[in-house]
Amino acid sequence: MDVINCAAELLLVANNPKYSETGGGHAAKGVDFPRWWAVFRMMELEKANEPDFLLLFESIQDVAELDSPSRPTRARVYQVKKKDAGTWTWSVLTGTVAPKTPTATPKKSTKAAASAKAPSFEKVPDSPLGKLHLSLSAFNALPVEGVFLSNAGCDFPLASGGSAATTMPCSLADLAVDHVQLLTDAFASLSPGSRPPDLARLKLQKVAIHPDNLTAPAIATALELLNERSPEHAGQAKAFVESLVMQLSPLTRRTDNCLSFEDLVKERGFSRNAFLAALATLETVPDRLVLLDIWLKQLQAEGLDFMTITSVRVAAARAQQDRLLGGTELSKEIDNFCDAWIAANPWTSSLRLFVEAALAALKVKFSAHRDYDLMARFVMRAITKCVDQN
Template identity: 60%
Template sequence: MIDDCSVPSLVAKVHREDALSISAGAAELLLVANKPGLTETGGGHGAKGVDFQRWWAVLRMVEMERANEPDFLLLFETVQDVTELNSVNTPTRARVYQVKKKDRGEWTWSVLTGTTAPPKKKSSTTASKAVTPTFTKVSDSALGKLQLSLAAFNKLPVEAYFISNAGCDIPLAAGGNAATSMPCSLADFAPEHSQLLAQALHSLSADGSPVPDLTKLKLKRVAIHPDEPSSYVIKSALELLTQRSPPHAGQAASFVESLVTKISPLGRHTDTCSSFGDLVKQRGFARHEFISALGALETIPDHSAYLNDWLTQLQSEGMDFMVVTAMRAEAARVVREQLTGATLPVVQSLHDFCDVWLDANARGLGLRPYFEAGLAALRQDFSSFRDAELLARFAMRAIKKCVDPN
């Protein structure tokens, strides 16, 4: 199964982990993840494509949470772009995903399959001129790579998905086109296309292998625009938060942006992993981490209403519009920082200074003089920060004392 020189030690390691109750599904996933040649490890997408994958991954987490999935684990740059398991510890099924953006047009048959599309209609003339299809490029095609991933598993039930913002220009057996009828499986293609595809994918298998099950390979289109991937994902998260935590629905944007920040480093290192635990640590993001992010959101009061009122008052008292706008942007960044738990020591010192100053200085009738006095004090010890950030952090600490004095 594995043609890597480190297989004996790797298998021995997996056997040791079996003794420590690693599930059969996790053990097989580890073996497949370490198999050379399956995962694209660089140069395939560029930064914009990877960004698209990360936004889609957050969308997928939100979808699973809204569907009340009891557990899930996403592994990045594992087997394909993303592998999804239904359990962190004892997976019993998997889904492997290729997640590809397309800036214009639809995906064509030749790009997806590495073969030439069959003629639309057969006649005695076209039949006599029919050319025997060649399958030399199938292994490098999108669907060919997904089939190779499926074939690498012997025990764990697996499905494969091609995910994109663009449709696929392929006729369906029931009429219509896959470009407008996604999601669909490859078995839904028009007969001449599904038969040719079955032959093409079968050419990747060893002699005597069964014909590929086209129902296990699926196409799905997502409404994520590659130039503005956040909008649709934030909308989906807003629906989840409106259902689960209405007081924090206004923080949907900060919530999804914090998740993208958390998962962005995952999968950057694709070295061979010696254990399933190492694989999860290096490339995984699990449901309990998603729930933890939701929990962190619940601990942060929705400051937006207070902040809007204060910014409106500051502007009415004569504070420059550009300063107010910059404060608003910096405050949004502070909320994302709180959700990710990534506060730097110097920033924590700044927050502590704000808390002490706020306790020692009572607010008068005007809000602007209070902020200007706080800014003057902050500048003395934190001159490396821009005024807009100092004011925003000062405002957020003041709001925290108003909303959550403990």
């Protein structure tokens, strides 16, 4: 395989607006969904020990996944769409009318059958699966497959029985015979005279990411990866994935043509090396629970009793877990109060006096909470402020 031609072909297709899928017309959740999924996908690729990868954003459909940022030999093109409720219907995804289910009604006369309307394919080019097929058909040198990926299933009948809505991933070639024939004809109409459509290259995939809670799957996967690679930084999983999403955001807003494949990678790509660099940066940031141990030892040295120290340690671990899950409105209110108090009060030479003064102020506003819970929240916020300043 000529990898130079593959890279050149990728650049040519990426520079053609016909094959890109820009997010400007989507609501905020629609724009965020592909970014959070992309972070989740990078975790999957890294956990699978892929030797290399590159994700290109809004260059070819929503996301294009390559096996190398310099010498690509294969690609996977994704349309990543969120749906707030229900399943995807045939007409929405294909732009055609689904074949009718056979019934026991009497057969039409030959004359009536002959006068039956031929299926209309005028909406196919603008349909999600039509666009995905067109993107694949633009490649000749590079082996490419396409994936329609969503949080919702697709209500398509399978040849083996059942529905694609509950049997995913699957390919379009796995659908019921009449549906396969209709799609074959529909896609063939987009490129008359070209090679027959290969429906096995087009996949339907469902991902467990809820539009109202985009962060949870990426954080959970990051926790697994960090527990395996860097257990002492597992508590920073949320900050890690949020940092990755921030790095991806500008890549999804660039639409200018690129002069070379290298420019395309630089302007719209995120590679495994970039992912590993983000992971390495995490190693330089002190873990808050490690710093907590240092602070609690200092408080104990200044006379705070052992039982209080133990209770604060347990409460701090709960607070850190709460933070990883996004926190509650009340916990955020306590954190904001702590931040404001820290900003308004100078540090003292005694850590215990500083913490106890903060605790007194917290107890006035949050009297329903136990002292050690409030103390743990305050100490963790104070540690966070110290880390952020560095």
